[in-house]
Amino acid sequence: MQPILLKNTCLSCHNATKRQVGPAYVDVAKRKYSVAELIQLIRSPKPEHWPDYSTPMPPMPQVTKEDARKIALWIKSLAK
Known part of the structure; x- marks a missing residue:
């Protein structure tokens, strides 16, 4: 996953587990967005x-x- 996140500059603002400029990916996962919603929200x-x-x-x-x-x-895989 790291290469895709780096290529798209995601890691400039997001981290898997810690709040940075943007929310941690685990916090996004807790929102229970669907895959389609996440794709839309990324773009x-x-x-x-x-x-x-x-x-x-x-x-x-x-x-x-x-x-x-x-x-x-x-x-989505980060949701507990």
């Missing part, structure tokens, strides 16, 4: 879903749908 974020973060995530249309799907499935 066209909804900052209003995370009002306690001062820097809104920019749209990421350059992330391919296949990469977004892999990221979404990985995020």
Whole structure:
């Protein structure tokens, strides 16, 4: 997963387990978004879903749908 996250600059703002500029992936997983919702949110974020973060995530249309799907499935796998 690391190469996909690095290629798409995800790790500039997100971490698997710790809050950074953006929420930790484990916290995103707790929201129970569907894979389709996660793909949509990667490409066209909804900052209003995370009002306690001062820097809104920019749209990421350059992330391919296949990469977004892999990221979404990985995020879902982090749900406990």
